Amino acid sequence: MHDLFAVVMLSGIYSLLSASLFLDLDAVDVAFTEASVGAGISTLLFLATLKLVPRHEKESRYKPTLALAVTIATGALLIYGTLDMPHFGDGNAPVHQHVAPRYLNDSMDEIGIPNVVTSVLASYRGYDTLGETLVIFTAGIGVMSLLLVSQRTKDQARKKVPADMQQQVILRVVAKMMIPLILIFALYVQFHGDYSPGGGFQAGVIFAAGIILYTMLFGLSLTQKVFNSKIVELFTALGVLLYGGVGVACLILGGNFLDYDVLRHDAVHGQHLGILLVELGVGITVASVMITLFFKFTWRTVKHKYNQ
Amino acid sequence: MFAVTAITLLIVMAIALVLAFKGPTLYDRILAVNTFGTKTVLFIAVIGFLSGRPAFLDIAIVYALINFISVIGILRFFEFSSKLPVDEDM
Amino acid sequence: MELIIDILSWIFLVLGSFFCFTGALGLLRFPDFFSRTHAAGVTDTMGAGMILLGLILQAGWGLVMAKLIMILVFSFLASTTACHAMAKAALKSGLRPHTDHDHNAEDSSSKP
DSSP states (O other): OOOOHHHHHHHHHHHHHHHHHHHHTTTTHHHHHHHHHHIIIIIHHHHHHHHSSSSSSOOOOOOOHHHHHHHHHHHHHHHHHHHHSSSOOOOTGGGGGGSHHHHHHHHHHTOOOOOOHHHIIIIITTTEEEEEEHHHHHHHHHHHHHSSHHHHHHHHHHHBBTTTTTTTTTHHHHHHHHHHHHHHHHHHHHTTTTTTSSHHHHHHHHHHHHHHHHHHHHHHHHHHHOHHHHHHHHHHHHHHHHHHHHHHHHHHHTTTTTTTTGSSSHHHHHHHHHHHHHHHHHHHHHHHHHHHHHHHHHHHHHHHHOOO | OOOHHHHHHHHHHHHHHHHHOOOHHHHHHHHHHHHHHHHHHHHHHHHHHHOTTTTHHHHHHHHHHHHHHHHHHHHHHHOOOOOOOOBBBO | HHHHHHHHHHHHHHHHHHHHHHHHHHHHHHHSSSHHHHHHHHIIIIIIHHHHHHHHHHHSSSSSHHHHHHHHHHHHHHHHHHHHHHHHHHHTTTTTOOOOGGGGSSSSOOOO
């Protein structure tokens, strides 16, 4: 298949299918994140990229038969290796024996929130989540440094802004009604992550999706008046700072790094506060990075359009 | 009761996929993807009720949103108009 | 009372499935893109509306009903607007509806 547009669509459908697979496995949080990131933001970023590259893939000059053979052989060996593993979801499997029962049994007493996924993510494995947030932050920095937007492009774009869907009046009106609701829903998902599937990552992506919708319909310059690029870039760092700051505050108050017990008078309340702040940090970083990525990609398409 | 609806929605999704492969113009394919998305939203809601877990409804809302934004994204990035872009006065 | 609600929601679900199914058949069989948007619109409004109404009747009063109403409102707004946007974009790019005038002449659907 050489038409890259069809490939992008198919990859969106693939993300959706894997999200349904996760749903089937009862992993609602993961399905949530996969649906929003894979089927939503990734497709949009791919589409923005497609505007800059030719639409059809060039014919490759060699046939990668050796690579294909190696891949198939490795895959077959891996599958053969998994035949020895315990059955899927077996209660006696080693992975379910040591840490998982402790998390499941003690989570309610130690942390006191109904959603065990959030308690594991933000508290028991808080250090890993800090790493994940840093990965997202680094990706954002990488894109920011690769896709520098010169001041000349910005001035040029400011003078002649293409009518991005200027004639789609109905769409604009309806979107204006929907975007506040989308942002409120993002906040709901963020702060309800303790009780229902949700949390920082999903909320950040939904928030970014609302802003991206606005940008697509009303043009980049108008959005920059509200969400200035510099301020959004600042917020990417602020989220990670908040997360790390909570950890350092725990250190100062006498506990270990990211040990939320010491934040308040009571261990359970301390955990609540810690998880709240940490998820907020994650949400801020994810939303800002996604918005920045989209802005950078779109600036590139503007530059491409006017430099042709 | 929900099983009938779920099976019908699966059939509709399959038909939408057939349209995506068959449809002669590009816009047919975009329409098929949009329909697939909206039917998936309904399917998730019905499956949530079938398996007794209303937590799925959040995913349904998110997917409705994602579907809408993706279609708008496709339309915005692929304008096949032959006219030159009109300048906005801002 | 329970029985009446169950019967009503059963009726709504079946009607909704029926509308979705006929709309999907229309997607395949209509001759032209613009009529297919109409068929897709039927599945999105009547089909989705009826199915969600049936589910609302099944859910008790509470957060689940509120979320279903949100899905209903959002789906109505979003999918109809998306169909309209697609039709407008197709019209702007030169696709023309299939009229009786050229039914006997060559097929006039054009462009990518």
